[in-house]
Amino acid sequence: xxxxxxxxxxAAACQPVDGDRILGRDLxxxxxxxxxxxxxxxxxxxxxxxxxxxxxxxxxxxxxxxYPGAGSSFAPVCFERVTQPLTAERLVAALxxxxxxxxxxxxxxxxxxxxxxxxxLAFSRSSLPAAPPSNPDAGITWRGQLTAAGHHSVPIWxxxxxxxxxxxIEAAADIPAGKPxxxxxxxxxxxxxxxxxxxxxxxxxxxxxxxxxxxxRTGQIIFPAMLGDTDAVERGDAVAVHVSSGGAQLQFxxxxxxxxxxxxxxxxxxxxNGRPFPAVVQSKGKVLVNPxxxxxxxxxxxxxxxxxxxxxxxxxxxxxxQ
Numbered sequence: 299x300x301x302x303x304x305x306x307x308x309a310a311a312c313q314p315v316d317g318d319r320i321l322g323r324d325l326x327x328x329x330x331x332x333x334x335x336x337x338x339x340x341x342x343x344x345x346x347x348x349x350x351x352x353x354x355x356x357x358x359x360x361x362x363x364x365y366p367g368a369g370s371s372f373a374p375v376c377f378e379r380v381t382q383p384l385t386a387e388r389l390v391a392a393l394x395x396x397x398x399x400x401x402x403x404x405x406x407x408x409x410x411x412x413x414x415x416x417x418x419l420a421f422s423r424s425s426l427p428a429a430p431p432s433n434p435d436a437g438i439t440w441r442g443q444l445t446a447a448g449h450h451s452v453p454i455w456x457x458x459x460x461x462x463x464x465x466x467i468e469a470a471a472d473i474p475a476g477k478p479x480x481x482x483x484x485x486x487x488x489x490x491x492x493x494x495x496x497x498x499x500x501x502x503x504x505x506x507x508x509x510x511x512x513x514x515r516t517g518q519i520i521f522p523a524m525l526g527d528t529d530a531v532e533r534g535d536a537v538a539v540h541v542s543s544g545g546a547q548l549q550f551x552x553x554x555x556x557x558x559x560x561x562x563x564x565x566x567x568x569x570x571n572g573r574p575f576p577a578v579v580q581s582k583g584k585v586l587v588n589p590x591x592x593x594x595x596x597x598x599x600x601x602x603x604x605x606x607x608x609x610x611x612x613x614x615x616x617x618x619x620q
Contacts, residue, residue: 348413
């Protein structure tokens with residue numbers, strides 16, 4: 299007979315079971331009359347951790363009938379699973395193993411409190427939320443599992459602060475969108491941060507001269523995704539044009555008709571005939587015309603036929619060939 303709750307007179311008399319089966323040795327320990335049963339013989343399922351299984355007199359009599367010599371009159375017995383408390387110390391060790399970072403600092407705030415069988419704790423990085431909580435003091439909840447005997451797993455959870463020492467750059471003043479950022483608008487800070495969120499920029503040199511994609515408030519930490527590169531060539535800039543055609547090299551100044559970063563194509567207007575031609579941005583204020591870059595020309599809506607554009611770029615400038 300299986301009962302879900304123990305009666306008061308059995309409250310202190312349950313036989314501990316260390317697996318998911320009640321074996322002959324467990325029954326013999328509860329009542330020596332059953333020592334005739336082989337120690338590894340399965341008698342039945344063990345209760346879940348925190349619960350009890352009771353064998354009444356009639357059930358024990360039926361068992362005794364199957365095993366001659368076990369006796370004929372029995373008082374009820376109960377069994378309960380051996381449990382092992384989940385502690386902050388055990389969790390910190392398991393979390394440090396999963397994080398696998400030097401000098402990581404872990405503070406356990408809360409964890410699952412239900413009874414657990416003995417086993418190994420395991421946490422996977424894939425189940426760790428990628429973003430820290432909005433309130434750093436609240437910690438982050440990480441779900442894992444305990445693997446008990448027989449490869450049976452039990453879900454567990456822990457809420458903890460997981461921190462490493464980091465350096466970051468933040469705004470010393472409000473930074474408007476679309477304007478180059480100056481070093482005086484930035485501060486270097488250090489402190490404890492969640493290690494698996496997006497990494498902030500850590501050097502002022504990585505921010506200065508770049509533009510913000512949106513307004514940045516004072517004290518806000520600056521991440522790479524918040525920034526864009528300043529155009530190396532701006533529309534209306536005077537640019538130094540370098541033309542390379544076979545062994546001929548030509549340099550002259552012209553006016554940019556579009557903006558672009560390094561490696562992008564911009565339109566440049568020939569100062570002699572007024573026709574635009576495509577050029578590749580090389581650096582700040584410098585562009586290159588290469589007649590062999592036809593595949594790049596075709597991607598520029600302002601570029602005309604390559605051969606004509608190259609002639610336009612070189613026409614009237616032979617005297618400047620170096």
